[in-house]
Amino acid sequence: MATFREATPEQAAYLRTLLEHGHLIETDAPGIYGHGEDLERVRNGLSAAVTRAAIPDAPEAMRFPPLFSRFQLEKNGYLASFPHLAGSVFSFDGSDAAALEQEAVAGRHEDWSAFQTMTDLVVLPAACYPVYPEIAKRGVLPATGATVDTGSAWVFRNEPSGDPGRLRQFHMQELVRIGHPDVVAEFRDAWLQRTIDLFGRLGLDVSSEVASDPFFGRVGRMLAANQRAQELKFELLALIGGPEPTAIASFNAHQDHFSLIYGLETEGADVTHTGCVAFGIERITLALFRAHGMDVAQWPGEVGAELWP
Amino acid sequence: MATFREATPEQAAYLRTLLEHGHLIETDAPGIYGHGEDLERVRNGLSAAVTRAAIPDAPEAMRFPPLFSRFQLEKNGYLASFPHLAGSVFSFDGSDAAALEQEAVAGRHEDWSAFQTMTDLVVLPAACYPVYPEIAKRGVLPATGATVDTGSAWVFRNEPSGDPGRLRQFHMQELVRIGHPDVVAEFRDAWLQRTIDLFGRLGLDVSSEVASDPFFGRVGRMLAANQRAQELKFELLALIGGPEPTAIASFNAHQDHFSLIYGLETEGADVTHTGCVAFGIERITLALFRAHGMDVAQWPGEVGAELWP
Numbered sequence: 001m002a003t004f005r006e007a008t009p010e011q012a013a014y015l016r017t018l019l020e021h022g023h024l025i026e027t028d029a030p031g032i033y034g035h036g037e038d039l040e041r042v043r044n045g046l047s048a049a050v051t052r053a054a055i056p057d058a059p060e061a062m063r064f065p066p067l068f069s070r071f072q073l074e075k076n077g078y079l080a081s082f083p084h085l086a087g088s089v090f091s092f093d094g095s096d097a098a099a100l101e102q103e104a105v106a107g108r109h110e111d112w113s114a115f116q117t118m119t120d121l122v123v124l125p126a127a128c129y130p131v132y133p134e135i136a137k138r139g140v141l142p143a144t145g146a147t148v149d150t151g152s153a154w155v156f157r158n159e160p161s162g163d164p165g166r167l168r169q170f171h172m173q174e175l176v177r178i179g180h181p182d183v184v185a186e187f188r189d190a191w192l193q194r195t196i197d198l199f200g201r202l203g204l205d206v207s208s209e210v211a212s213d214p215f216f217g218r219v220g221r222m223l224a225a226n227q228r229a230q231e232l233k234f235e236l237l238a239l240i241g242g243p244e245p246t247a248i249a250s251f252n253a254h255q256d257h258f259s260l261i262y263g264l265e266t267e268g269a270d271v272t273h274t275g276c277v278a279f280g281i282e283r284i285t286l287a288l289f290r291a292h293g294m295d296v297a298q299w300p301g302e303v304g305a306e307l308w309p
Numbered sequence: 310m311a312t313f314r315e316a317t318p319e320q321a322a323y324l325r326t327l328l329e330h331g332h333l334i335e336t337d338a339p340g341i342y343g344h345g346e347d348l349e350r351v352r353n354g355l356s357a358a359v360t361r362a363a364i365p366d367a368p369e370a371m372r373f374p375p376l377f378s379r380f381q382l383e384k385n386g387y388l389a390s391f392p393h394l395a396g397s398v399f400s401f402d403g404s405d406a407a408a409l410e411q412e413a414v415a416g417r418h419e420d421w422s423a424f425q426t427m428t429d430l431v432v433l434p435a436a437c438y439p440v441y442p443e444i445a446k447r448g449v450l451p452a453t454g455a456t457v458d459t460g461s462a463w464v465f466r467n468e469p470s471g472d473p474g475r476l477r478q479f480h481m482q483e484l485v486r487i488g489h490p491d492v493v494a495e496f497r498d499a500w501l502q503r504t505i506d507l508f509g510r511l512g513l514d515v516s517s518e519v520a521s522d523p524f525f526g527r528v529g530r531m532l533a534a535n536q537r538a539q540e541l542k543f544e545l546l547a548l549i550g551g552p553e554p555t556a557i558a559s560f561n562a563h564q565d566h567f568s569l570i571y572g573l574e575t576e577g578a579d580v581t582h583t584g585c586v587a588f589g590i591e592r593i594t595l596a597l598f599r600a601h602g603m604d605v606a607q608w609p610g611e612v613g614a615e616l617w618p
Binding site for chain 1: 311334336337338339341342343344345346349369370371372373374375376377378379380381382383384388389392393395396397398399400401402403405408411412415416418420421422425426427428429430432439442443460463465467477478479525526527528
């Protein structure tokens, strides 16, 4: 079982406040929370605000379920970089007698894993992953490339924690850009500024920094250092639970990583790049509650106008 | 691996039509589809229409993620009735060296299940399951009981099929009623009529029938016969893919099943009952496309007014 990461006292206090106001609903699985009505309103308003901010890019809308093809995860490199965060789906495929035995073992809360076998599905770890194989089916892209808005997609990172800013399953919304390297680079830079403006209208104080992904193990530390050195990832950070800010949005250059895996090609380009802007929807939502208080009815009018115009 | 159920020619033709119009997006996992923009608009409009129809009941809104506590699944009886439909989540918790080996095996699309161990999570099979333990935390309920709207929740049934009316992961919206037996029975009856009216306003031709759940195995056939004999489950059916109608909503009396498991009690009641109304959101959405055509802009004005008032 993955190691539980204790919350700091400030994070634990913020979680208690969110639970007391019914914004989060505790379950007995750490990092898995239900949402109350007001949090859902903010979350949906925020996702719609991101989609509105993307109107100038005229992205295609594509929504994918929380479960994902195991074959594609095996193919796209995730298990090399983040084996500790991935979830795979198992199921039962046995006889009547085996089902009875499984139920008896499970009913005693003992280990029934031996009755389960691996399926063709995993839990989706990033909103953009189903997009690349779908776009690849189109063959050579026009010179303008492709732009996709994933909407709010449920994603999973198996890192149990008491910090409400570090959920195990949460919504990520991504804007994905595929095409000429300069087009993808411009998209990322434009969105960094556009997102700073959006967060400003939402009354969030943010800082930006060069960042790296939480790559696994010793090799991962080299990958992370390389990612920082090449400035492939920027993050915007805001206060959620504790006194240290947490990343709430990231701006990512994948260079030709996904293009090589999926054979993505663009008219007139020697090489096709991909990049994405990722919004941690629950993190931004919790940052809004931190900034403006637990009672949504008391939030500044201009924040409400941005969320629910 | 669960057996793939072939589509009938009519179901396969309807799936092709949905794919050609971009309403569904095929992945390489059977029964797992992306959604296009118009399907999402209909789906969200439909879910909001269900929530509006529930205003007289003043339900609490509770939203839960697509992953669910394994402990609760072990406890609530699902593995006895539907072991073949359940999904459990496994993950990696090994060393650097094991991660490298797992990645090498997975990268060749060979069997990497031995590197995965069971977590404390399963895939949510029904929208109402997280509600009961949460309500139970409140102790004895007031005489009026409790009413919950789960909104559109992602649920999973591991039955791969080529029928677009039988997805493996889809949205279910449930209205859950907990309280005095007569109150719960009245709720179910009222919602049967209210849902027939709603579907009428949406231009769907529906039929109703006494139904049973797809219980597993030989014992399951007796459970199903008992469920029918006691009329514990009604369904409303409509045309989706083929010439045979498919269940799109169900009206369920659980009697004291969940109350006994979770110790639910209601002021002034000798026994507490639970019941739920479940809407298969994608099935209803696909029935709407079948009834009104692939071009949402051409749908009857009164249907649009119901979905997007």
